[in-house]
Amino acid sequence: MAKVGIPRALLYYLYYPAWKTFFEKLGAEVVVSSPTNKTILNFGVSRAVADTCLPVKIFFGHVMSMIGKCDYIFAPAVTSLGNKAYNCSKIIGLPNMTRALIPECPIILDPEINLEKGRYHFYQNIYKLGRYFTHNPFKIKKAVEEAWENNLAYQSKMFDEGLTPVEAIDRMCQGKQQPDSDLASAPSLTIAVIGHPYVIYDEYLSHRLIHRLQSMGAKSLTSEMAPEKALYDAARKLVGTPHWSFETDIIGAGEYYLEKKVDGVINLSVFGCGPDSMMVTFVQHRARELNAPFLHLSLDEHTSDGGLLTRLEAFLDMIKWKERTCV
Numbered sequence: 001m002a003k004v005g006i007p008r009a010l011l012y013y014l015y016y017p018a019w020k021t022f023f024e025k026l027g028a029e030v031v032v033s034s035p036t037n038k039t040i041l042n043f044g045v046s047r048a049v050a051d052t053c054l055p056v057k058i059f060f061g062h063v064m065s066m067i068g069k070c071d072y073i074f075a076p077a078v079t080s081l082g083n084k085a086y087n088c089s090k091i092i093g094l095p096n097m098t099r100a101l102i103p104e105c106p107i108i109l110d111p112e113i114n115l116e117k118g119r120y121h122f123y124q125n126i127y128k129l130g131r132y133f134t135h136n137p138f139k140i141k142k143a144v145e146e147a148w149e150n151n152l153a154y155q156s157k158m159f160d161e162g163l164t165p166v167e168a169i170d171r172m173c174q175g176k177q178q179p180d181s182d183l184a185s186a187p188s189l190t191i192a193v194i195g196h197p198y199v200i201y202d203e204y205l206s207h208r209l210i211h212r213l214q215s216m217g218a219k220s221l222t223s224e225m226a227p228e229k230a231l232y233d234a235a236r237k238l239v240g241t242p243h244w245s246f247e248t249d250i251i252g253a254g255e256y257y258l259e260k261k262v263d264g265v266i267n268l269s270v271f272g273c274g275p276d277s278m279m280v281t282f283v284q285h286r287a288r289e290l291n292a293p294f295l296h297l298s299l300d301e302h303t304s305d306g307g308l309l310t311r312l313e314a315f316l317d318m319i320k321w322k323e324r325t326c327v
Contacts, residue, residue, distance in 0.1 A: 001029050002133060005070030005106065007062035008033045010055055010091065011078060013165040013197040017172050018151035019074060025143035026133040031070045033062040036204035040065050041301060047101045054270045054300055055198050056090045056097070058205060063098055063105050072107050072132070073098070079114035080245070087245045088275050158224040164210060165224060166201050187219035189319060192257035194223065194250050194283065195268035196276075205299065206268060207308045216316055221262060223253035231256055238282050244275050254283030264293035264319050266312075271300040293319050 004023045006012060012032075020030045034040070036058055044061030063073055075095045080086045090097075095110030109132065111125040123144075130140035150172075157168045191213055193200055200206055200222065213220050223231060228248070235242050235252035242248060254265055265287055269276040280296060287294035295315045297308065 001027065002072065003029045003031050003070040004109070005031045005033065005063075005066040005073045007059055007066065007073070007075070008035060009059040009062045009202065010094070010198045011076070013201045015151065016169055017154040018147040020173060021150040022143045022147035023074075023133070025146055026130055026139065028133050031066065033065050036062070036202050038204075041204070045301060049101075051272065053090060053273055054205065055196070055202075056094070057301070058202065059094065060098065060101060063102055067102075067105055070106055072109050073105055074109045077110055077112045078245075079112060080116045081113070082115040083242070084116065085242050085245050085247065088273075155224070155228075159227070162225050164201060164220075164222065165197060166203075187214075187217055189218040189263040189316060190221060191218045191316075192221045192253065192262045192265045193268060194253045194257075194265060196246055196249065197224070199268050199270055199299070205270075207299075207303065207305050209266070209268060209297075209308075209312075212309065212312060216313070218263075218316060221257060223249040226253060226256050234259070238286065244279065246275070247279060250276070250279045251282050255286060258283075258286055258290055258292055261292075263323070264295065264315065266295045266297060266315070268297050268299065271298050293322065 006016065006019055016032075023030050040061035041058060042061070043064040044057035044059065047060050047064070048057045063075075066073065075098055077092055077095050078087050079092050086092075095108050098105060098108060109129055111129045113122065113125070115122060126144055127137065127140055130143065134140060154168055154172060157163055157172065158165065161168075163171070193209065193213070198205075200209065203211070210220050231248040231252035232242070233252075234255035235248050238251055238255050239247065242251070250267070254267070257265060265283065267280050267283065269280060284294055284296065293315065295311065297311065299308075
């Protein structure tokens, strides 16, 4: 049985249940890399050029950690999902960068996903991918349909049950049950966390931000817990038609939760991310207009737990002080 390796990085947090379903329905075994750790980060840093952003360095580290454990590495080139909104160059060029920097890696499965080129181009590339495992077009079609259904169920579970992608993946793919929340005290604050999913939900990269907020008595809200259309409308309100694929996750989610009057907004981004440097500014200015607490956390490979924790504690203390003085 062929083994397909899926690095636990970048678009993994958006599409893993669909990818897993697709390959398993074609008879392949799906292998996922371990959660990010220092060894994986060091692997990636050792291969990447200096100006590569941290999430891509981590992706390279995950690829290197899977050498010898699988026959293929799945790294699609996701250019656009439609509406004339495009991913940044690091995601579009990911397969080529991986081949160049990690020549010893297994065969890379790299279908181009560009809905701006039409459905025929999309399905042609998916069928080409499926033929690595079967020449039966009906089997590939069935795998695509089930993968799509699983993706819709994944998105619905996050929205309906207020789960993060990691929690939803654990429940859908690993069979883990949701922990008993009745024993936990009710959160005193509601904080919106905006940013790229592959930054927020990689616990090593984000320094377990969501868990830290929970332990400090704050409930976290993310873009996955809001209606997709509402996020798109909120982004259009600030910047017009979005041109970056993640504008709804950052600008849209920021505006949406600011209008919902959450207690505060935290933006989590990585140092040197060009699109983020533009997108975050819109939300920051909007938070100033509404006199809403806003914290921008910029991460790199040298960010320490202590420094992040200090800023987080100070931010929550400031919100609590503001609420007390405004009563």
